[in-house]
Amino acid sequence: GAPQLAAAIEELGAEAVFAACDIADRDALAAVVRQVEADGPPVTAVVHAAAHIELGMLADTTAGALSEICRAKVLGAENLDAVFAERDLDAFVLFSSIAGFWGSGDHGAYAAANAHLDTLAERRRARGLRASSVAWGIWDAANDWDERNTEMRALKNEKSSRHGLPLLDAEQAFTALRRIIDHDETVVAVADVDWDRFVALFTMARESVLLTEVPEAARALESPEEPAAGPDGADGLARRLDGLSRPEQAHLLLELVRAQAAAVLGHGPQAEAVDPGRAFREMGFDSLTAVELRNRLASATGLKLPATLVFDHPSPLELAARLRALLLPDDDSAHPLALLRLGDFEAALAASPPDPATRQQLARRLQGLLWSWSEEGGPADGAAAGQGDATAPVDVASASADELFDLIDRGLDPS
Numbered sequence: 207g208a209p210q211l212a213a214a215i216e217e218l219g220a221e222a223v224f225a226a227c228d229i230a231d232r233d234a235l236a237a238v239v240r241q242v243e244a245d246g247p248p249v250t251a252v253v254h255a256a257a258h259i260e261l262g263m264l265a266d267t268t269a270g271a272l273s274e275i276c277r278a279k280v281l282g283a284e285n286l287d288a289v290f291a292e293r294d295l296d297a298f299v300l301f302s303s304i305a306g307f308w309g310s311g312d313h314g315a316y317a318a319a320n321a322h323l324d325t326l327a328e329r330r331r332a333r334g335l336r337a338s339s340v341a342w343g344i345w346d347a348a349n350d351w352d353e354r355n356t357e358m359r360a361l362k363n364e365k366s367s368r369h370g371l372p373l374l375d376a377e378q379a380f381t382a383l384r385r386i387i388d389h390d391e392t393v394v395a396v397a398d399v400d401w402d403r404f405v406a407l408f409t410m411a412r413e414s415v416l417l418t419e420v421p422e423a424a425r426a427l428e429s430p431e432e433p434a435a436g437p438d439g440a441d442g443l444a445r446r447l448d449g450l451s452r453p454e455q456a457h458l459l460l461e462l463v464r465a466q467a468a469a470v471l472g473h474g475p476q477a478e479a480v481d482p483g484r485a486f487r488e489m490g491f492d493s494l495t496a497v498e499l500r501n502r503l504a505s506a507t508g509l510k511l512p513a514t515l516v517f518d519h520p521s522p523l524e525l526a527a528r529l530r531a532l533l534l535p536d537d538d539s540a541h542p543l544a545l546l547r548l549g550d551f552e553a554a555l556a557a558s559p560p561d562p563a564t565r566q567q568l569a570r571r572l573q574g575l576l577w578s579w580s581e582e583g584g585p586a587d588g589a590a591a592g593q594g595d596a597t598a599p600v601d602v603a604s605a606s607a608d609e610l611f612d613l614i615d616r617g618l619d620p621s
């Protein structure tokens with residue numbers, strides 16, 4: 207796009223000159239500056255926009271990648287500062303990023319490199335020179351020479367809007383840049399932010415002191431956006447739960463969680479696509495989709511639910527149990543964890559009834575469990591299992607007649 211860009215600049219009445227240079231090489235940079243100034247008027251403004259953009263978690267970043275990411279950003283900016291160390295330019299602008307300004311999960315080294323630019327601007331300013339570091343949000347980079355551009359921009363905008371950061375309109379970005387230079391600001395973040403959405407995601411793991419100082423963010427923190435009621439609404443769910451038995455209620459809530467999780471993951475309303483016992487994280491849930499699921503469930507149940515819901519109750523079974531505890535506080539959920547788990551087990555059985563062979567296996571395991579548990583001083587009233595001195599769980603299906611009689615004796619004779 208360079209020739210098109212040059213033509214556009216010249217149409218505005220300025221001359222454009224391109225000079226390739228690795229700005230991490232200070233001597234080469236100084237030579238280019240000398241050359242440019244020998245051929246034309248002295249440099250009066252510098253904009254550093256070079257970057258090697260490679261995203262990833264800091265823990266996964268190798269020393270080589272860290273060095274590469276810092277080269278153009280950190281070394282390049284330091285070199286520009288050094289080459290123009292003695293000159294107070296009209297503008298010395300560093301293109302930084304919100305990744306360094308307030309942080310972003312998978313922007314480890316890139317965030318650090320950008321944060322360096324913000325401090326470089328402060329240092330240059332402290333030397334009495336002009337310097338502005340602008341921590342940009344994500345630019346909506348329109349151009350006329352790339353046909354795929356419009357489609358890519360729409361996709362990018364959709365993705366970033368879901369994070370509460372719609373693409374930054376280029377016109378507005380340039381207006382902001384002009385103001386920053388006119389007002390001689392040092393470090394400023396410029397982003398288009400949907401605060402309700404962004405704050406919910408950003409404060410999911412921990413509170414943010416920085417955001418409490420932004421009035422719009424503070425307002426969003428005080429009164430989080432209430433998710434709109436679903437088509438059926440919370441009343442509809444309450445009515446449906448009303449006439450059901452406890453296992454049926456547990457089943458209904460589990461199906462609700464699975465269906466909403468499936469929808470968030472893009473499977474449509476196919477509850478079967480979501481394994482009740484599988485961890486949400488393993489299914490691919492991240493902070494964004496966790497908030498979406500929270501919103502859907504809040505809207506379906508009428509409950510006020512925290513953004514961390516999916517991480518506090520990490521599988522559909524556990525999350526459904528939590529909803530049951532909140533919606534039906536008088537049921538089993540008020541009892542100890544073991545009963546809660548038993549409720550989950552019932553719900554899982556109701557959700558996908560086992561085949562006959564599995565049924566038989568389950569029956570044996572349960573019977574064995576009952577026996578071994580009663581040995582350890584299990585049920586206080588000794589109702590079904592009895593309190594005999596059995597030595598091992600008995601395999602009912604394969605036990606001999608004598609073993610079965612022994613089993614019955616032990617079950618019926620408390621001595």
Ligand SMILES: NC(=O)c1ccc[n+]([C@@H]2O[C@H](COP(=O)([O-])OP(=O)(O)OC[C@H]3O[C@@H](n4cnc5c(N)ncnc54)[C@H](OP(=O)(O)O)[C@@H]3O)[C@@H](O)[C@H]2O)c1
Nearest residue numbers: 227228229230255256257258278301302303342343344345
């Ligand atoms: N785009 C955004 O939404 C956004 C948001 C926040 C901040 N920013 C910052 O704004 C700046 C521009 O972003 P962009 O999206 O235009 O980035 P980009 O498309 O990746 O462009 C980066 C440019 O830096 C050049 N470069 C890399 N290493 C260099 C080196 N050692 N010496 C000289 N030039 C070098 C690259 O040249 P080659 O192509 O020849 O390698 C490339 O032209 C970057 O600093 C970026 O971090 C951008």
